[in-house]
Amino acid sequence: MSMQTFNAWGRVRRLDLESAPLVSRFDDLPLAGMSAATVLPFGNGRSYGDSCLNEGGGMLTCRTLNHFIHFDPYSGVLACEAGVLLSDILELVVPQGWFLPVTPGTRFVTVGGAIANDVHGKNHHVSGTFGRHVRRFELLRSDGGRWLCAPDWNAEWYAATIGGLGLTGVVTWAEIQLRRIPGPWINVDTIRFGSLSEFFTLCAESDQDYEYTVSWIDCTGAGKRLGRGLFMRGNHCEGAPDLPPYAAKAMTFPFAPPISMVNPLTLTVFNELYYHKSLRRLSRQIQHYQPFFYPLDGILEWNRMYGAPGFYQYQCVAPMQGGEAAIGEMLEAIAQSGLGSFLAVLKVCGDVVSPGMLSFPMPGVSLALDFPNCGDRLHELFARLDQVVAGVGGRLYPAKDGRMPASLFQSGYPAWRDFSAFIDPRFSSSFWRRVTELA
Amino acid sequence: MKKILIVGAISAIAEATARVWAQQGDYLFLVARDAQKLAVLAEDLRVRGAGRVETYVMDANDYAAHAPMLDAAEQALQGLDTVLIAHGVLPDQAACEQSVELTLRQIDTNALSVVGLLTLLANRFEQRKAGVIAVISSVAGDRGRASNYVYGSAKALVSEFASGLRQRLAASGVTVVTIKPGFVDTPMTASFKKGPLWAKPEKIAAIIAKACDSGGGAVYAPWFWFYIMAIIKLIPEFVFGKIKI
Numbered sequence A: 001m002s003m004q005t006f007n008a009w010g011r012v013r014r015l016d017l018e019s020a021p022l023v024s025r026f027d028d029l030p031l032a033g034m035s036a037a038t039v040l041p042f043g044n045g046r047s048y049g050d051s052c053l054n055e056g057g058g059m060l061t062c063r064t065l066n067h068f069i070h071f072d073p074y075s076g077v078l079a080c081e082a083g084v085l086l087s088d089i090l091e092l093v094v095p096q097g098w099f100l101p102v103t104p105g106t107r108f109v110t111v112g113g114a115i116a117n118d119v120h121g122k123n124h125h126v127s128g129t130f131g132r133h134v135r136r137f138e139l140l141r142s143d144g145g146r147w148l149c150a151p152d153w154n155a156e157w158y159a160a161t162i163g164g165l166g167l168t169g170v171v172t173w174a175e176i177q178l179r180r181i182p183g184p185w186i187n188v189d190t191i192r193f194g195s196l197s198e199f200f201t202l203c204a205e206s207d208q209d210y211e212y213t214v215s216w217i218d219c220t221g222a223g224k225r226l227g228r229g230l231f232m233r234g235n236h237c238e239g240a241p242d243l244p245p246y247a248a249k250a251m252t253f254p255f256a257p258p259i260s261m262v263n264p265l266t267l268t269v270f271n272e273l274y275y276h277k278s279l280r281r282l283s284r285q286i287q288h289y290q291p292f293f294y295p296l297d298g299i300l301e302w303n304r305m306y307g308a309p310g311f312y313q314y315q316c317v318a319p320m321q322g323g324e325a326a327i328g329e330m331l332e333a334i335a336q337s338g339l340g341s342f343l344a345v346l347k348v349c350g351d352v353v354s355p356g357m358l359s360f361p362m363p364g365v366s367l368a369l370d371f372p373n374c375g376d377r378l379h380e381l382f383a384r385l386d387q388v389v390a391g392v393g394g395r396l397y398p399a400k401d402g403r404m405p406a407s408l409f410q411s412g413y414p415a416w417r418d419f420s421a422f423i424d425p426r427f428s429s430s431f432w433r434r435v436t437e438l439a
Numbered sequence B: 001m002k003k004i005l006i007v008g009a010i011s012a013i014a015e016a017t018a019r020v021w022a023q024q025g026d027y028l029f030l031v032a033r034d035a036q037k038l039a040v041l042a043e044d045l046r047v048r049g050a051g052r053v054e055t056y057v058m059d060a061n062d063y064a065a066h067a068p069m070l071d072a073a074e075q076a077l078q079g080l081d082t083v084l085i086a087h088g089v090l091p092d093q094a095a096c097e098q099s100v101e102l103t104l105r106q107i108d109t110n111a112l113s114v115v116g117l118l119t120l121l122a123n124r125f126e127q128r129k130a131g132v133i134a135v136i137s138s139v140a141g142d143r144g145r146a147s148n149y150v151y152g153s154a155k156a157l158v159s160e161f162a163s164g165l166r167q168r169l170a171a172s173g174v175t176v177v178t179i180k181p182g183f184v185d186t187p188m189t190a191s192f193k194k195g196p197l198w199a200k201p202e203k204i205a206a207i208i209a210k211a212c213d214s215g216g217g218a219v220y221a222p223w224f225w226f227y228i229m230a231i232i233k234l235i236p237e238f239v240f241g242k243i244k245i
Helices: A086-096 A111-116 A155-161 A196-206 A264-275 A289-293 A302-306 A323-337 A376-392 A406-412 A416-420 A430-436 B012-023 B035-047 B063-077 B093-097 B100-128 B149-170 B201-214 B225-234
Strands: A002-007 A014-021 A039-042 A058-061 A068-072 A077-081 A134-140 A146-149 A170-177 A185-193 A212-217 A229-236 A282-288 A311-319 A344-349 A364-372 B003-007 B027-032 B052-057 B082-085 B132-136 B175-181 B217-221
Touching: A002 A058, A068 A086, A068 B035, A077 A086, A086 A111, A111 A170, A134 A155, A146 A155, A185 A196, A185 A289, A196 A212, A196 A229, A196 A323, A196 A344, A229 A264, A282 A289, A311 A323, A311 A376, A323 A364, A323 A376, A364 A376, A376 A406, A406 A430, A416 A430, B003 B012, B003 B063, B012 B027, B012 B035, B012 B201, B027 B035, B027 B063, B035 B052, B052 B063, B063 B100, B082 B100, B082 B201, B093 B100, B093 B149, B100 B132, B100 B149, B132 B149, B132 B201, B149 B175, B149 B217, B175 B201, B175 B225, B201 B217, B217 B225
Parallel strands: A014 A058, A039 A058, B003 B027, B003 B082, B027 B052, B082 B132, B132 B175, B175 B217
Antiparallel strands: A002 A014, A068 A077, A077 A170, A134 A146, A134 A170, A185 A229, A185 A282, A212 A229, A212 A344, A311 A364, A344 A364
């Protein structure tokens, strides 16, 4: 029996758990040598809260399943094992003129994790979630059963496993459809906006012509400054721009300081500088895809910035109907609390249907925000935000969550009861027990 | 484009090194015991750009199989210019202390099978007056320690044998590289607590690929192990007997 220390990305909890690696995709799950009653697959640990942890249970580490299986550079169909990182895929396919159909804000997630959380990105209004581009995958169950899943083959298992938080079994390999790109560069417009209604106007203007849109929002701005921010929109750049080759720079945040480096002082200074970083209202530039999609991947282990207590992320989506008012109310509450951080992201999700039973995105507007873990005051703020989300018929993102009440999960994901039938009898997670058993 | 033979190809360090070479379009001949794992790795390396990938099933402890394997590799790739010997196991030290048979079997796998392969390879490359032979030893071979001297003494034999071979083959223009990794985060060391001295296999792989191109010697991976081991080797015996490292 082998023990290993597991951390989620938020670093709020650190657990010593029994673990076993998946050595080959052809082997059965290594359950025979494990004493834990339940297990959970673990990829690269980029989920923020407890959806990737299984306290008191066992972990199946999947990064060892890291082989490519085939890649057709003519059709852009790629098959690989589920422990392959999105960064590995990009390294392989970008030079050959292909790109991920959908990418989250970090490239250091596994393909299995991208499926289990049905991740989305800046092109949600055009391309929907990652799961929509998964042509098929194999699901390995604790009884040794292997299910090939596709939209038209074992379709109910396909729908349960996409966004299924790793609970339906282990995805051993998957086949995804990539999208063509002319090169690694992105044409980016950055536009300053002063209010939420300006933001919604910019979205409505841009969503048709721009594949990628996202906004940073100043969460310290109250009153007149409420809802100010920067709107970013981009498209893949046609032709080769006259630019020197991109030199990736990465530094590592060296250690976790005892207290958070993110506090009201650093926050106000950062937000003020960031908002005014360009003198003009609209600035245009050509950016390499890495800083455009993955600004934080340039600082490895950036989560240590929040210090030993760790941090929470709050990501919610509110339906368009009532969404603007709800976001305004939440921003007001966050600004008053002074607890937010500079990583506040606003994005309008499109009406492309998500394939998973428990997929997070819905047509509406999504707000994501990090908070240094500062105890009770923060949980009071979360309770207030929860009320707004529940009131408007929205929901929170399990991949980011370490604290939502069971009632909010169950109202946000009414399919959860039907989903339970697909959970592998040997699988469980801290998150799942928290949002279902306590009800 | 190089023609490369890798023995023990599904070890984590060898696999990572094979990926570096595959990206360069090199031709690879992979040898290991498990046909299915070889097939999985071969697919992966083809996708990553290897010009050619061939696989061959062999148990390194079967000495009679060495020469036919080398023939097959040279035939399949129409020549050979680089060889990486990477197979090995990390024995259970406590179990070895209770069993002569187990101890000798570990020495066989980690040292004698390597010596057998090196002897055959040396003669083939010496005749041709060209080639690179890289062998993965370990910092554990620099000084025997109570916690893993069975593994350490086998690796010491590999390091010293390679050192002599390097001197012998220098005149023929054949390069011999000894890689001495420190702590590496691989399935072989899954049960160890990891600290700041631990390196990923990809890091070691980059060092190996570079050492093969830049001409030989004994290379610590990463470099700081040279200094750690220099200090450990300097500790006098009367102190060494009383400490635990």
